[in-house]
Amino acid sequence: MSEVYAARRARLRERCEAAGNAAALVTGHANVRYLAGAAPGGAALLVGPAEDTLFCPVEPFGAAAAAPGPGCRTDEELRVHTLVSPDGDPAVAAAERATAAGARSLAVEEHHLTVARHRALRSVAPRLRTADLGTAVEQQRLVKDSEEIAALRIAAEIADQALGELLESILVGRTERHLALELERRLVDHGAAGPAFPTQVATGPNSGLAGHTPTDRRVEEGDFLSVALGAEYRGYRSEIARTFVIGTAPADWQIELYDQVFAAQRAGREALAPGAACRAVDRAARSVLEAAGHGERVGPRTGHGVGLENDEDPQLGPSAMGKLDACVPVTVDPGVHLPGRGGVRIDDTLVVRPEADGGPELLTITTKELLAL
Amino acid sequence: MSEVYAARRARLRERCEAAGNAAALVTGHANVRYLAGAAPGGAALLVGPAEDTLFCPVEPFGAAAAAPGPGCRTDEELRVHTLVSPDGDPAVAAAERATAAGARSLAVEEHHLTVARHRALRSVAPRLRTADLGTAVEQQRLVKDSEEIAALRIAAEIADQALGELLESILVGRTERHLALELERRLVDHGAAGPAFPTQVATGPNSGLAGHTPTDRRVEEGDFLSVALGAEYRGYRSEIARTFVIGTAPADWQIELYDQVFAAQRAGREALAPGAACRAVDRAARSVLEAAGHGERVGPRTGHGVGLENDEDPQLGPSAMGKLDACVPVTVDPGVHLPGRGGVRIDDTLVVRPEADGGPELLTITTKELLAL
Numbered sequence: 001m002s003e004v005y006a007a008r009r010a011r012l013r014e015r016c017e018a019a020g021n022a023a024a025l026v027t028g029h030a031n032v033r034y035l036a037g038a039a040p041g042g043a044a045l046l047v048g049p050a051e052d053t054l055f056c057p058v059e060p061f062g063a064a065a066a067a068p069g070p071g072c073r074t075d076e077e078l079r080v081h082t083l084v085s086p087d088g089d090p091a092v093a094a095a096e097r098a099t100a101a102g103a104r105s106l107a108v109e110e111h112h113l114t115v116a117r118h119r120a121l122r123s124v125a126p127r128l129r130t131a132d133l134g135t136a137v138e139q140q141r142l143v144k145d146s147e148e149i150a151a152l153r154i155a156a157e158i159a160d161q162a163l164g165e166l167l168e169s170i171l172v173g174r175t176e177r178h179l180a181l182e183l184e185r186r187l188v189d190h191g192a193a194g195p196a197f198p199t200q201v202a203t204g205p206n207s208g209l210a211g212h213t214p215t216d217r218r219v220e221e222g223d224f225l226s227v228a229l230g231a232e233y234r235g236y237r238s239e240i241a242r243t244f245v246i247g248t249a250p251a252d253w254q255i256e257l258y259d260q261v262f263a264a265q266r267a268g269r270e271a272l273a274p275g276a277a278c279r280a281v282d283r284a285a286r287s288v289l290e291a292a293g294h295g296e297r298v299g300p301r302t303g304h305g306v307g308l309e310n311d312e313d314p315q316l317g318p319s320a321m322g323k324l325d326a327c328v329p330v331t332v333d334p335g336v337h338l339p340g341r342g343g344v345r346i347d348d349t350l351v352v353r354p355e356a357d358g359g360p361e362l363l364t365i366t367t368k369e370l371l372a373l
Numbered sequence: 374m375s376e377v378y379a380a381r382r383a384r385l386r387e388r389c390e391a392a393g394n395a396a397a398l399v400t401g402h403a404n405v406r407y408l409a410g411a412a413p414g415g416a417a418l419l420v421g422p423a424e425d426t427l428f429c430p431v432e433p434f435g436a437a438a439a440a441p442g443p444g445c446r447t448d449e450e451l452r453v454h455t456l457v458s459p460d461g462d463p464a465v466a467a468a469e470r471a472t473a474a475g476a477r478s479l480a481v482e483e484h485h486l487t488v489a490r491h492r493a494l495r496s497v498a499p500r501l502r503t504a505d506l507g508t509a510v511e512q513q514r515l516v517k518d519s520e521e522i523a524a525l526r527i528a529a530e531i532a533d534q535a536l537g538e539l540l541e542s543i544l545v546g547r548t549e550r551h552l553a554l555e556l557e558r559r560l561v562d563h564g565a566a567g568p569a570f571p572t573q574v575a576t577g578p579n580s581g582l583a584g585h586t587p588t589d590r591r592v593e594e595g596d597f598l599s600v601a602l603g604a605e606y607r608g609y610r611s612e613i614a615r616t617f618v619i620g621t622a623p624a625d626w627q628i629e630l631y632d633q634v635f636a637a638q639r640a641g642r643e644a645l646a647p648g649a650a651c652r653a654v655d656r657a658a659r660s661v662l663e664a665a666g667h668g669e670r671v672g673p674r675t676g677h678g679v680g681l682e683n684d685e686d687p688q689l690g691p692s693a694m695g696k697l698d699a700c701v702p703v704t705v706d707p708g709v710h711l712p713g714r715g716g717v718r719i720d721d722t723l724v725v726r727p728e729a730d731g732g733p734e735l736l737t738i739t740t741k742e743l744l745a746l
Contacts, residue, residue, distance in 0.1 A: 058673050086673030087692055110488035115481070116505070118488050132489070181558045188550055198567075300431050300459030319460055 004147070005037045006077045008140065009047050015136055016048065022103040023048035024133050025094050025121075028112040030308040031137035033235060036078060044090035049103040053079040055090035095121035099128050107133035138313055143327045148236060148307065149351055152329050155196065155238035156349050156363035158231035162186035163242065163366050171373055172221060172247055176201040176214035179227075187231045196230030196237030197310040207243065208335050208343020210299055221247040224254060224342040225373070226335075230310060230349075237310045239331045240364040241347030244371050253341070258370045261336055261344040264288035265368075268302055268316070268332035272352050272360040278320035285334045286318070294336045297343075302334040306349055328352045329363070377520070378410045379450045381513065382420050388509055389421065395476035396421035397506050398467050398494075401485040403681040404510035406608060409451055417463035422476040426452040428463035468494035472501050480506035511686055516700045521609060521680065522724055525702050528569065528611035529722050529736035531604035535559035536615065536739050544746055545594060545620055549574040549587035552600075560604045569603030569610030570683040580616065581708050581716020583672055594620040597627060597715040598746070599708075603683060603722075610683045612704045613737040614720030618745050626714070631743045634709055634717040637661035638741070641675055641689070641705035645725050645733040651693035658707045659691070667709045670716075675707040679722055701725045702736070 012035065016024045026032050026045040032054070033039035035047065042057040083093060091113065098106050106125075108118065110132040122130065144152070162183050171179070180199040187195055202212040207224035219225060228241035243261075245254055268285030285302040289295065301317030306329050314322060316330065324330070329351045337343030346368055351361040385408065389397045399405050399418040405427070406412035408420065415430040456466060464486065471479050479498075481491065483505045495503065517525070535556050544552070553572040560568055575585040580597035592598060601614035616634075618627055641658030658675040662668065674690030679702050687695055689703065697703070702724045710716030719741055724734040 085692075086690060108488070110492070111490075113488050115483035115486050115488055115491045117484075119483070177561055178558075181554075181561055185551075185554045185558065188554055194571075317459060 002037070002077070004145070005035060009035050009052050009078075011140060012137060013048050016107050016133070019107065019131070021105045021107040021131055021133075023098045023101075023105075024107045024136075025091060025098070025113075026109060026133070026137055027091055027117075028109050028137065030141070030312070031109065031112075033308055034137060034141055042090055044094045046094040046098055049098065049101050051079055052077065053081050053094070053097060055094045055097075056080065056082045057090055058083045058086045058088065089117060089120060091117050092121045092124055095125045095128060099125040103128065105129040105131060107131045107136075109133050109137070111135065135313070141307055142305065142313055143325050144307060144329055144351075145327075149327065149329065151234040151236035152238055152306065152349065152351070153363055155192070155231040155233035155236050156240065156365075158187055158190040158192045158233060159196075159229055159238050159240050160364060160366050161190045162231070163227065163229065163240065166227070167244070167371070167373055171219045171225065173218050175216045175218050176203055176206070177216060179219070180214040183227070183229050187229070190231070192231035192233055193235075194232050196232045196239060196306075200226075200228040200241075202226045203246075205340055205342050208337035208345055210335060210337075210345065219246055222251070224344065226343070226345045228345060228347060230306075235308050237306055237308070238349045238363060239306055239310060239333070239347060240349065240366060241333060241335070241345040242366055242368070243344040243346060244373050246373055249372060250370060255370065257336060257338070258344050260289060260292040260294065261334060261346055262368060262370075264302070264334045265332055265346040265348070268334060269348065269350060269360060269362075272324065272330065272332070272350060274324060274326040274352055274354050276324045278314045278316050278322050278324060279318055281324070281332070282316045282318055282320065285332065289334060289336060297336045297338070298334060303330050303332045305330050324352045326352055326354055375410070375450070377518070378408060382408050382425050382451075384513060385510060386421050389480050389506070392480065392504070394478045394480040394504055394506075396471045396474075396478075397480045397509075398464060398471070398486075399482060399506070399510055400464055400490075401482050401510065403514070403685070404482065404485075406681055407510065407514055415463055417467045419467040419471055422471065422474050424452055425450065426454050426467065426470060428467045428470075429453065429455045430463055431456050431459045431461065462490060462493060464490055465494045465497050468498045468501060472498040476501065478502040478504060480504045480509075482506050482510070484508065508686070514680055515678065515686055516698050517680060517702060517724075518700075522700065522702065524607040524609035525611055525679065525722065525724070526736055528565070528604040528606035528609050529613065529738075531560055531563040531565045531606060532569075532602055532611050532613050533737060533739050534563045535604070536600065536602065536613065539600070540617070540744070540746055544592045544598065546591050548589045548591050549576055549579070550589060552592070553587040556600070556602050560602070563604070565604035565606055566608075567605050569605045569612060573599075573601040573614075575599045576619075578713055578715050581710035581718055583708060583710075583718065592619055595624070597717065599716070599718045601718060601720060603679075608681050610679055610681070611722045611736060612679055612683060612706070612720060613722065613739060614706060614708070614718040615739055615741070616717040616719060616743075618743060620746065622745060623743060628743065630709060630711070631717050633662060633665040633667065634707060634719055635741060635743075637675070637707040638705055638719040638721070641707060642721065642723060642733060642735075645697065645703065645705070645723060647697060647699040647725055647727050649697050651687045651689050651695050651697060652691055654697070654705070655689045655691055655693065658705065662707060662709060670709045670711070671707060676703050676705045678703050697725045699725055699727055
């Protein structure tokens with residue numbers, strides 16, 4: 001694997017040099033991990049000017065103070081420098097090193113670096129000109145390689161397994177909080193490092209709410225139950241949501257709403273293709289719900305990229321710019337919530353693939369039929 | 374409660390005005406929560422110039438698009454403004470509002486605000502002079518009121534209960550990851566909103582490592598088992614760590630190491646008093662371990678503040694500035710890890726109290742005897 005990280009850094013270095021910057025300082029956590037293979041909290045990665053160095057904060061007790069800790073093992077071409085003072089800032093140490101190595105300009109991630117840290121690094125290296133690296137690393141992360149997709153595939157499989165087991169257990173009378181914890185335990189049972197994001201379980205009037213924090217409400221007969229979860233596997237994060245009805249034949253309004261969201265989600269999935277505009281995918285899903293009279297109830301977007309972060313580019317929304325490429329994993333996750341009644345979320349993780357390869361690859365394979373549990 | 378938040382904001386406003394700033398823009402998540410009573414992700418709080426306003430990002434689907442969501446309910450004197458565009462930045466909207474209200478200067482949290490957001494808000498309000506609010510809100514949060522301490526007391530009690538139940542169960546053969554998940558489930562069972570931080574369970578050679586991520590290693594006879602956990606209750610976060618020996622009489626080296634860390638932790642606890650220098654508390658604990666020959670193995674600090682964040686000021690370390698006040702909750706958490714063998718962590722949450730009130734109040738009451746489980 002180590003040559004993968006070195007190749008990613010070489011790509012970034014080329015881009016930096018083309019923009020006239022001798023070196024880049026990467027401080028976004030997922031960006032550091034992507035380029036270095038590891039990212040202890042607070043680490044900063046200096047790419048260039050001569051060699052690449054990962055600056056790590058001082059170790060908590062345990063590991064010997066000056067030695068790189070277990071979170072700091074990366075590839076052979078990367079130097080690791082662990083600070084010795086607990087008050088030291090890895091980003092500032094990196095700026096000092098860049099100056100010492102003769103760099104006159106340094107591209108920094110202005111959307112990650114705080115004003116205070118930026119000032120601190122300019123004060124230790126006053127002659128260093130800083131420029132904005134922007135989202136260069138995030139853009140590099142958009143298209144995934146086959147190892148990244150393999151990790152996402154396993155992450156999706158783990159979530160499918162956890163969800164499948166939950167559906168076989170008795171649900172009525174259990175609280176949203178307990179069901180969420182149970183799902184998280186099962187994710188870990190099946191090999192996840194942990195949940196990809198806080199697991200959401202929403203019942204009855206809460207069902208269909210995006211970003212719902214599980215409450216002590218208990219599952220009741222006739223409820224909609226919506227569940228959103230994901231697994232983290234080797235740093236990569238899947239996402240799935242499903243909605244079920246509890247214990248009985250669904251009511252007419254439930255069937256109708258479910259069919260509408262299902263049709264919207266299918267339309268979004270079918271719009272995924274290399275070259276498709278991100279906003280066109282959103283439009284495909286959104287227009288189905290608008291036609292059903294739910295336009296006001298659809299959130300600001302109907303899907304997003306996944307990878308080292310649960311929510312990364314591309315964004316699938318009405319004002320999204322850009323087009324999809326092959327090998328970009330995204331979610332398609334429209335939903336509708338009717339205040340006081342409940343709602344439906346259906347969410348899959350898929351990888352964009354050309355038609356010739358069979359079209360979008362569905363990673364989350366749990367059925368999307370409306371099951372009565 | 375609502376007058377509590379208004380009073381906190383009034384204090385901040387006075388401090389701002391004294392520094393010549395008409396208004397303050399608060400973007401640190403815990404700081405917003407402290408001053409507004411609620412903090413949806415990405416919210417920004419404008420304090421002054423005339424009235425106070427909480428700017429919230431657009432709601433995900435579910436809540437009506439333009440209405441304040443459930444996370445946004447605060448006190449009566451606070452206006453809530455929810456953005457309508459998903460691309461809008463609450464901090465930028467706040468800066469626009471400040472200019473419209475006639476403010477010429479705005480204090481911002483430069484240690485929270487990124488360079489990119491800072492630039493965006495200056496571009497919408499070019500005539501607004503920005504200054505650094507620094508850690509004014511963090512400093513205001515140091516001394517806790519009785520409601521905050523009551524929440525911490527319950528959070529500590531919940532963690533004690535979860536830990537107590539674990540000790541009664543069979544441990545040999547179970548993995549670190551499963552024990553950690555079990556503890557987190559018990560925290561929620563007992564009323565926690567969730568764990569205060571990722572629960573750490575470390576066995577055998579991993580024991581005593583700070584910040585250890587639970588692995589698939591199983592508990593074995595003769596192991597040291599160190600556990601660190603905390604509960605979040607009403608936003609407040611407790612912390613406790615204990616170390617046990619598994620299934621047998623402890624070995625001599627285990628007894629010796631345990632006694633050394635215990636003596637260091639007790640010395641730290643006994644040094645807590647209003648007016649005591651933060652570094653003196655660290656010194657009290659650290660010198661015991663130095664005398665035992667473990668100076669190199671002690672981490673950069675031996676305690677820290679707790680509250681709305683698991684790790685906040687004051688820091689108890691060799692280079693810490695400042696003195697303790699009454700009603701400041703802190704941890705005392707020295708530890709030693711012997712590579713290849715294991716180690717000991719002992720950590721309590723306490724509230725600094727004057728001698729006349731009985732000295733430091735211990736919130737985490739689980740025994741610190743070396744138990745063989």
